Amino acid sequence: MFPQQVLPFGYFFVYAAFGISGFVLGWVAQRGNYCFVNAMSSVFTTKSYYRFGGLLILFGVSSLLTGLLVVTGVVPAVDQYYYNYFSGWYVVVGATIFGFGATMAGGCNLSMLYRAASGYVQNMLELVGMMVGTYVFAVAIWPFQSYTMANGILSTKLGAYTEYIPYDLFHSISQVSVGVTAVALGFPLVALGILLQRKTRSTRPLAAALAPTAGASLAVARATSAGLGPLPSVGLPQLRLGLSGAKEMLLLRRPYGANLSSLLLAGALALVFVAGAGYTFNYLVITSSDGGRFLEYILMPFGVNLALGTPWYNDALPILDPSVLMVIMLIVGAFMASLLSGDLKLRIPRQKKRLGIGFSGGILVGIGVRTALGCNVGLMWTSFAQLGYDGILFLFAMLLGVWIAVRVQRRLV
Amino acid sequence: MRGQATAVRPRYGRLVAPLILALFAVGWYQFSIVYIQRANDQLVANNNLAVYVSVQQVQGYLAALLDATLLTISAALIAFAYFFVKLVMAKSRGPPSPAG
Numbered sequence: 001m002f003p004q005q006v007l008p009f010g011y012f013f014v015y016a017a018f019g020i021s022g023f024v025l026g027w028v029a030q031r032g033n034y035c036f037v038n039a040m041s042s043v044f045t046t047k048s049y050y051r052f053g054g055l056l057i058l059f060g061v062s063s064l065l066t067g068l069l070v071v072t073g074v075v076p077a078v079d080q081y082y083y084n085y086f087s088g089w090y091v092v093v094g095a096t097i098f099g100f101g102a103t104m105a106g107g108c109n110l111s112m113l114y115r116a117a118s119g120y121v122q123n124m125l126e127l128v129g130m131m132v133g134t135y136v137f138a139v140a141i142w143p144f145q146s147y148t149m150a151n152g153i154l155s156t157k158l159g160a161y162t163e164y165i166p167y168d169l170f171h172s173i174s175q176v177s178v179g180v181t182a183v184a185l186g187f188p189l190v191a192l193g194i195l196l197q198r199k200t201r202s203t204r205p206l207a208a209a210l211a212p213t214a215g216a217s218l219a220v221a222r223a224t225s226a227g228l229g230p231l232p233s234v235g236l237p238q239l240r241l242g243l244s245g246a247k248e249m250l251l252l253r254r255p256y257g258a259n260l261s262s263l264l265l266a267g268a269l270a271l272v273f274v275a276g277a278g279y280t281f282n283y284l285v286i287t288s289s290d291g292g293r294f295l296e297y298i299l300m301p302f303g304v305n306l307a308l309g310t311p312w313y314n315d316a317l318p319i320l321d322p323s324v325l326m327v328i329m330l331i332v333g334a335f336m337a338s339l340l341s342g343d344l345k346l347r348i349p350r351q352k353k354r355l356g357i358g359f360s361g362g363i364l365v366g367i368g369v370r371t372a373l374g375c376n377v378g379l380m381w382t383s384f385a386q387l388g389y390d391g392i393l394f395l396f397a398m399l400l401g402v403w404i405a406v407r408v409q410r411r412l413v
Numbered sequence: 414m415r416g417q418a419t420a421v422r423p424r425y426g427r428l429v430a431p432l433i434l435a436l437f438a439v440g441w442y443q444f445s446i447v448y449i450q451r452a453n454d455q456l457v458a459n460n461n462l463a464v465y466v467s468v469q470q471v472q473g474y475l476a477a478l479l480d481a482t483l484l485t486i487s488a489a490l491i492a493f494a495y496f497f498v499k500l501v502m503a504k505s506r507g508p509p510s511p512a513g
Contacts, residue, residue: 010469010473011469011470011472011473011474011477012472012473012476012477013473014473015473015474015476015477015478016477016480016481019477019478019481296452297444297448297449300448300449300451300452301444301448305452305455305456307452307455307456307461307464308455308456308459308461313464314461314463314464315463315464316463316464317464318464318465318466319449319452319453319456319464319465319466320449320453320466320470320471320474321466321470322474324474325474325477325478325481328441328478328481329481332434332437332438332481332485335430335434336434336488336492339427339430339431339434339492340492344426344427344430345426
């Protein structure tokens with residue numbers, strides 16, 4: 001069965017929807033200082049679960065939203081599972097490498113982009129490193145990996161409905177089975193997220209939760225407190241948001257809370273889920289493929305077309321897709337948000353070694369995300385919205401990578 | 414304090430940033446028209462249809478990108494005008510106080 005178009009407005013509309021979604025992503029992530037790595041590393045460094053709880057809420061709300069759209073018949077089930085990836089050793093290995101590299105470099109695929117757009121030189125170098133890492137993956141790892149995928153060596157061979165939890169549980173893709181799965185997956189995630197946030201609030205005073213170290217790994221947090229590192233100070237929990245608070249947010253004087261950001265980001269995902277159905281990969285993709293694609297683009301003016309002969313570029317990466325416009329508009333959104341809020345500033349770390357760490361961490365990010373077949377957004381978050389199980393594998397493997405990186409950073413500092 | 418505008422040093426970077434954004438938008442649009450289309454055509458010429466993108470999709474991209482580019486340039490120019498007025502107003506109030 002092939003994907004079915006929900007909205008018959010053509011590719012202009014699809015690209016426009018992805019562009020709007022990208023802008024929202026960049027704007028909200030910048031204003032909320034939303035970072036997956038930040039959320040995970042704070043669990044190990046400051047024992048703060050606030051932002052990690054926000055992540056779980058994001059995953060839960062996303063699966064509930066997409067599930068609701070399928071259950072109500074707005075989007076056919078095939079459009080939810082069609083782009084479920086293969087699953088195998090590479091998801092675990094790649095996510096671990098990614099978690100390690102991103103923590104060392106100071107940003108996940110989402111935060112790398114909006115921080116680079118806000119003037120963080122370390123994250124700009126991480127982006128460049130990611131392009132290099134993607135090329136390394138393409139020539140050194142992809143031929144072997146695609147062989148294991150084609151032959152089912154520690155890998156599934158189909159993807160799509162075979163990794164669709166409603167099908168795996170009920171051998172059915174009926175609206176009832178999708179609804180039950182979405183509720184069974186989404187509600188516990190939201191509940192766990194809220195529970196973790198409450199636990200953090202109850203075990204520490206608000207002042208501690210508002211400290212700049214709340215989301216940062218140890219080394220990065222120290223650098224941040226000195227105004228040097230890649231992770232800017234974070235206004236974390238917004239316990240009560242009155243009218244004046246909302247006004248302050250609209251006027252860009254106050255950052256968005258983690259939960260508000262999660263809800264807005266889930267809305268951006270729902271937009272492309274409907275608009276892209278039947279046309280393309282109808283979920284959010286950040287730089288996991290575009291890291292490679294932008295290297296391809298950079299080389300084009302020099303007469304080099306990687307898509308003609310380089311592995312992966314010539315068989316797995318379409319030369320263009322809606323994620324390109326989404327990433328461009330994400331950069332524009334983050335740039336505008338940081339400019340209008342007064343956050344825009346070229347920030348060069350005082351410790352020059354952090355530039356090298358950013359670049360080499362970026363290389364690991366590139367290798368990790370391509371090996372895993374996606375990043376924290378394009379695979380992990382997306383998989384929860386797809387009602388697949390790759391996201392769960394990715395989550396635990398990424399946590400492992402982040403944990404290792406935090407241990408390494410403790411030794412380095 | 415918020416009311417002491419004279420203590421705020423003018424930030425010229427805020428004037429330059431919107432112009433950089435507008436240039437980025439124009440540059441990316443021009444790049445897309447020239448290079449992405451050409452690279453896509455090269456794929457057809459070399460019979461590599463695995464990563465080739467249909468003409469409708471490229472046209473949809475360029476049409477949406479054109480609108481996005483125009484919107485971005487408009488927003489950048491508005492931001493430039495806003496910060497320019499703020500800068501002129503700050504300058505007209507005199508230099509920053511020594512305490513600032």
